Amino acid sequence: MTDQTPDSIAAAFAAQSAGTVARRTAFGLAERRAALVRLRDVLTRREPEIIAALAADFGKPETETLLTEILPVRQDIALALRKLGRWMRPRRVRPTLATFGTAARIRPEPRGVCLIIAPWNYPLTLALGPLVSCLAAGNSAIVKPSELTPATSGLIASIVSEAFTPDLVTVIEGGIEASQALLALPFDHIFFTGSPEVGKIVMAAAARNLSSVTLELGGKSPTVVGPGADVRQAAAWIAFGKFANAGQTCIAPDHVYVHEDVREAFLDALRARIAKAYGQGPSPHLSHIVNDRHAGRLRGLLADAQARGAQIVLGGEGEGRYMPPTLVEAITPEMRLDQEEIFGPVLPVIPYADLDRVIARINERPKPLALYVFDKDSAFSDRIIAATSSGGVGVNLTLLHYTHHGLPFGGVNTSGIGAAHGEFGFRAFSHERAILANRFSGLTMIFPPYTARVKGLARLARRMLG
CATH class of the missing domain: 3.40.605.10 (Aldehyde Dehydrogenase; Chain A, domain 1)
Structure with a gap:
């Protein structure tokens, strides 16, 4: 109709x-x-x-x-x-x-x-x-x-x-x-x-x-790559989660916190994975942005970030409704890229040394729809999961929890x-x-009038049930 x-x-x-x-x-x-x-x-x-x-x-x-x-x-x-x-x-x-x-x-x-x-x-x-x-x-x-x-x-x-x-x-x-x-x-x-x-x-x-x-x-779903992560595995899953549907996914990784010890290795692995998946130039394997207005919004985010000191280390603006996979570093809190849900193929990469500061940053934002953690040590992911709140969590993977129909899919509060x-x-x-049917309930014994006997039964019920 x-x-x-x-x-x-x-x-x-x-x-x-x-x-x-x-x-x-x-x-x-x-x-x-x-x-x-x-x-x-x-x-x-x-x-x-x-x-x-x-x-x-x-x-x-x-x-x-x-x-x-x-x-x-x-x-x-x-x-x-x-x-x-x-x-x-x-x-x-x-x-x-x-x-x-x-x-x-x-x-x-x-x-x-x-x-x-x-x-x-x-x-x-x-x-x-x-x-x-x-x-x-x-x-x-x-x-x-x-x-x-x-x-x-x-x-x-x-x-x-x-x-x-x-x-x-x-x-x-x-x-x-x-x-x-x-x-x-x-x-x-x-x-x-x-x-x-x-x-x-x-x-x-x-x-x-x-x-x-x-x-x-939705919201800005964070991803944390720990010092013990398999960087090639992390790069493959993050590239898949971020660039499927050109990043126009409510549970796409919005930004990635990468431990400084593995930052260079992770970026190298991520560049290699993007090159393998999408090649050079406009890729037939990458969706377009839904319309010119949203493409303009994404380019506005990039322009604002660059004007404030961000560095594009891969990709860029593209042309028309096509935007290539784009990696950005040197992100700061005053940038729109750090404040707004990106919803496009632009991935900020943020190095860190102190996990507590990352957890604090996640908790400062509205609760996201998804949270992703990459590390071989389960204690690392358990620490982040226990200290944060999100709709769902993926450990050493992205997006896949959406397809598991034995799990509830949904957000929390803002997400x-x-x-x-x-x-x-x-x-x-x-x-x-709720349906409750009487079979042989004895509660009629404490119905009014409230005689001495009923009062005694009520006191007994309070001791037994309360």
Whole structure:
């Protein structure tokens, strides 16, 4: 659905709301599985179109599209198809002393009508991945893809309309006006992926309707290379994590603290890895920046840093929407490069001697979505993990924790609220309803009137239970 007038958006919401009660009983395990299979089959059939759309929006290499856009959604679907019966099953809970004689269970139930607002950096997987969790939990959804990736946005709308009826899933395209109209509606749950600044706007809008939220945000994810690191391994993983999608990844390493004892070896290894992965000149293996405005922002960060004394040791501004892998040294706190989330293929390399100062610097900033540590000594990484806070942690790797569906993916405070992926995503879109049934509870003995006998039983209960 592409019509984005407030009336048509309200009508789409109303159509889904009208089926909320019926879906509680009619959209069970078999129906949810069937919906996921339809989505999987449409994705498989239209894979060449997905590759073409992301090439049009980003110049994204086909292999990168397969690995970072299509495969994660297919993994989400496959896992849900295997595990959904267990996820949906009510969980029994043992009684407490106070509730002896009762039977307790937790029943996961659909929240209702959900809104999924997807970003532009991974436009397919960050729209359809949450949709898989939403459908698995038994909800309907309105999906709002990003207007900054028009080819992919239009394709998502076409895929959804082929796989689902509008009363179950529909797509609203458009810009800020469409988002504002959607956020004015009383959704039962909102799943937003984007920047912390916009996340605050989404949360404020949700508060007006008391809608629950899952916020996947971002921040300046730090990386620490210790004196005992395997520098070649560290360089390979950091280059992969930083330059995949041209650095336009919410969990990309934003900057690297490198122990001064291994600084030169690490830089040599990083230069060699970049040369091997991307070669010289414009690389067909590197995505482009999403648009001219974001490319200009990145070049503005570089210009500001150079004016304040930073040194570019590899790469540079590039041309148009293409920016090569760029390494920068001599970073200082007053530079915008040190203050803003970079979200591009520019990597500050910051030498250090005192790990405590690095930890203090990490803790001075808002809590990041990811933290990466490289060292052969587990005590080194354990020390950093214990002394800091972040959404997730990678030790001697980058990005890979995102793909582990047994782990919750999400941020903390500024980097996000709630978790996604696998069962965690199912639970994000579910209301865990507490049910307690009386079997032979004896608590009627302390109901009013409060006679001397009841008072005595109450005092006994306090000693036993409190």
